[in-house]
Amino acid sequence: MTETALLPTAPLRAHAQIDLGALRANVRALRERASGARLMAVVKADAYGHGALRVARAAVDAGADWLGTATPEEALVLRARGGLPASTRIMCWLWTPGGPWREAIEAGLDVSVSGMWALREVVRAARGAGRPARVQLKADTGLGRNGCQPGDWEELVGAAVEAEGAGLLRVTGVWSHFACADEPGHPSIALQLTAFREMVAEAERQGLRPEVRHIANSPATLTLPESHFDLVRTGIALYGISPSPEVGTPADFGLRPVMTLAASLALVKHVPAGHGVSYGHHYTTPGGTTLGLVPVGYADGIPRHASGAGPVLIGGKWRTVAGRIAMDQFVVDLGGDEPEAGAEAVLFGAGDRGEPTAEDWAQAAGTIAYEIVTRIGTRVPRVYVDDEHVNEQPDG
Template sequence: MNETAPLRARAEIDLAALRANVRTLRAHAPSAALMAVVKSDAYGHGAVPCARAALEAGATWLGTATPEEALALRAAGIPGRVMCWLWTPGGPWREAVEADLDVSVSGMWALREVVAAATAAGVPARVQLKADTGLGRSGCQPADWPELVTEALRAEAGGRVRITGLWSHFACADEPGHPSVRAQLTLFREMVAYAEERGVRPEVRHIANSPATLTLPESHFDLVRTGIAVYGISPSPEIGTPADFGLRPVMTLSASLALVKHVPGGHGVSYGHHYVTPVPTTLGLIPVGYADGIPRHASGTGPVLVGGKWRTVAGRVAMDQFVVDLGGDEPEPGTEAVLFGPGDRGEPTAEDWARAAGTIAYEIVTRIGTRVPRVHVNREQDG
């Protein structure tokens, strides 16, 4: 793809910024290895190029939610340690074993399926046991932990698995001082100690996500799992901006202005006429909508930089387009409209859109749809 060609819309992904973010995160956790989480197509940024860039910058692990995401990395030739954790019964266990993935096990059904797959493949599976220390999603409850540990050790003794990790996930690490953080950390230490006392020798113990990596050094253990922070978005906007943490947003979402026209005062705009022009003005048509991931909840509030000025979505966001009131300005069709980016040029950020839509910046970047091409720039590492 021509990186400078005019497009209806584009999500420019700055891989130099991503590499710098990984180096910054490594500096926050110098005694731990770093996993770059590239689930959900690298939070909407493009899994394969982002995975490669993260490895170039010193990440030694990659993480995905689904096994299919992890297998796609392998199919693209991505080497090294890749972990995936969101399994359902009947999943591609054998393919994962043969691809040398690390797979997460939260309960006995999963252990049975991975043991069967390893037996069929004729090679041991890399297994990481997940403890539910209080998040209440996946992970093994403390009451069931002894059985899972015992059976995993039996499978390891039989050559079916290698227990490579013990791990858990925080519920409220983005709220420093929340009592659940301390409680989860204490329980994780206890569950790890139980497993190790019975003979588990994990390569890595890990619980720290992006906010814990940045704010809770005692949670770093052997490995930190960094997701949203890799992409330059603050996991805790209440306590720090990306710049406060030494991070830079990686994605810039822009579109080409499709139409500029004069309308009289009192003219309704978009479905339902929730916006009516107060005076004669000019309207600009932005050719992206909720099918492209623009939140409909940001109707009337979403910010856009056009012609050097912040504009606001006028009326409802439609499936393929929305309108901004240009206040009489007349930029040419084709003028760049920047929905969000790092903020260097005065443009809104993903966090600004999150506030406008009543959500979090994670959702803003991950929901950008497949009709918007990802244009990866700065692919080559400096030096």
């Protein structure tokens, strides 16, 4: 996991500044929207590139009731190294056969089960651990990814009831995931809510009494209060990025982006008209100008698809990537301006200083802002501001 605890004493080639004060404010704002439901802070994929250990602590400090990861390995690291209260509930949901079920049970994790093979493995692991597993049954209500199909649900629930009766597990949750909650009014939303209610009712009919029922992701948390049930799972919204840019900006939802990505210019130089720039010469200078070299590239997670389009703030002005983004660097046409080497180039941030946002880069690359922040690689250190744990031993 990417962890840089304190601001460095020497200039960095590039860094991703993580504003934990903004993150805590986002948690509080999302809790207010949760209609009284508890809140899960989703910190999978190294907290969407923000650094899972620091983010998890900040989210719990701000009132998150649960933490969520995709893989059990992510959850086990959080439990072992996160510095979290022992009472913090952590759920993980992306399992494959032979996974670390026993380690998860012994660590007190909530594990997700979508089919009979997984239930058999978790029961076997619970016997070996000598303690019951905490299991959440996932229903496929229409997304078509993980989760148990309605036609197989009765069998899975029945087997879970039997295992619970034998003291091998406790069904702590029934859950699902939306396909199109970022498109308010999409007909699949109502269909999935109906299917979820029916599958919860079947579980209860067979005698299960889960602690939490949950289907709401970030967009549903923000726009669909009838989906909140007992728990909402907030991922991208936690990091201050709108899950539905067509519906509202982060500010519209009371959120603030947490990550600012910046680099130091490595070189500024004069070139004549007609000078080719970067591989393939897809950009040539229209006149005599100055070029600035930004020392990050696709090895750092800067999307190559944003070549010729990605925006950067330098010296208070928006610039655009000139030519192709390379592995370690890209060039901007400074239009004759002459900032010094070492001047700051802000690729994206909250936007309130005039800088581009992750959404601007998503538009330039033809993708979503989720991918922009998550893909920033380990060569880019994270530095944390407004961190209430700055006097603790750094992680990693």
